[in-house]
Amino acid sequence: MGASTEPYSETRLAARLAPLTTRDGFTSTTLPGVQLIASHCGHPRTPLMYEPSLVIIVQGNKTGYLGERIIHYGAGHYLIQAMPLPFECETHASDTKPLLGLSVSLDMTMLSDLVARLPSTMSTRMPAPMAAVSMDVDMEENVSRLIDCLDDPEQAAALGDGRIREVLFTALRGPQGASLRQLVAYHGQYSRIAEALTFLHRHYTQTLNVDALAQRVNMSASHFHHHFKRTTQLAPMQYLKRLRLLKARALLTQQGHQVAQAATQVGYQSASQFSRDYKRYFGRSPLEDRQRATPAAS
Template sequence: MIIEELRDLIERHVRPDMSTPVEGVMIARDEVSTLEASMSGTVMALVAQGRKRLALGDRVYEYGPGQYLVSSLDLPVTGQFLDAGPDRPALGFGMLLDPAAIAELLLQGGAAAMPDGRGTPPSGIMVSEAPVQLLDAVLRLLRLFDRPRDLAMLAPLIKREILWWLIVGEQGATVRQLGLAGSNLSRIAQAVRWIREHYAKTFHVEDVADICGMSPSAFYRNFQAATAMSPIQFQKQMRLQEARLLLAASPNDVAGVGYRVGYDSPSQFSREYRRQFGTSPSQDALQLRGGELSLAAGLA
């Protein structure tokens, strides 16, 4: 059975940092069921064992063995494995989604016959059942880890095949927009990058809309559809996640960390931090210093 062989290959080849010999491909093993905040990355993630629940804004996604998730934007998410443990760890495969590679496949595969992606973008995260063609391609890619002589030649071909099954699959509309330079999703991706780079600064939605070449109303509508958040809510998520990373390095400087991520009011920083992470910045800093919390969620 494909899923069983996927589990065996992941268990055999997994590394602590999730890296593999193939650029842009990751495999993960996780025994922890802790709720964790992270950035999703622009990725396809396939579960071979275990179940994961992921929250994006007010949307909740759950996926398990034989299902895959596509994240078309690098989004702030909160997730946890529901039943992972030492005796039955969660196992997964991930592959970064390269817009240039998708664009090339669209040109070669007849993009003119596919929707052009000019409408409202789909949600930035979606979950589907993996078709057998996709599972088979992932399996053949992992098998190459045992054949290093063939890896360099065949792995790029199988990665293209995986992308193709995503392009023509149930989530194809989302993946295709990644490869279309003029799509609304590509414009929202530009906005996401800009907010991530300027998260500590106050901005006006109209200014970001102008950067993306959209009217303020169209920008707000498309941003909300793709990210399940308003641009200001997205900025707040970025500030709080960055604050948590900074607290891990500077646990005794809570006020300074709040100021560095853009908060002028320590009380507002503490209030929003507690709402996001369930504890105050000072309490969380102590736990982070003791290594009790994880800051990475692994594959989306």
């Protein structure tokens, strides 16, 4: 049966999610891999990176900037973040109408099991690893059942995994489902780039180069460079630099590291080079970000 296409009802999900949000930012829930998202004020365009996940917005709006692409994902949309991509994001929210949503991590074991149960589909087209999708009635109902679990520990323990499976299943059958299917297909350029990104995120503190990354995923260096940039909008070493800088910002603003300590911990050999790269990317020096950080930063 095809998905329903009735209009999204913003107030219903927002009214149920609002009482669960106790602070701005990303907040863990009783369900592993599911986080609450809230913001009671707008935020200007700033660099960030989501882990592979579905970002479901029930109220408010966000605008993402990935290379030349502009991605609007607001109330009644979910963002498929199939790969961890550095991008820039702007948040539109206010104290009277805060941004509210959920983040559901992509469990690759669960995803693989679901894909194995769906009819096989072959496509040679490279899917978009980051795209916004309008919620249909099926997705809205599945998100509603997932929210039920967040306020009921017994229901979360008994039914939580099933509710997450429902949400992922609906996304797999949606218009951007190919981006999730090909993640676990283990063939083609898309899954190879995903494998390379997983390796980068595990070993970003080490000295890496394009040849070694390409060899790891059984591609020539030129072929790897082409498909990596096509997928992420960045050359491999540009991606590595931004990954290190984003990790360093978290160390500075969330863990209170000193600038030189953060630089070394993410793989920089020179603290001065780190400071120059940091200011060029974020528009502020690492020391400024560290001094401006508050316990509520996220």
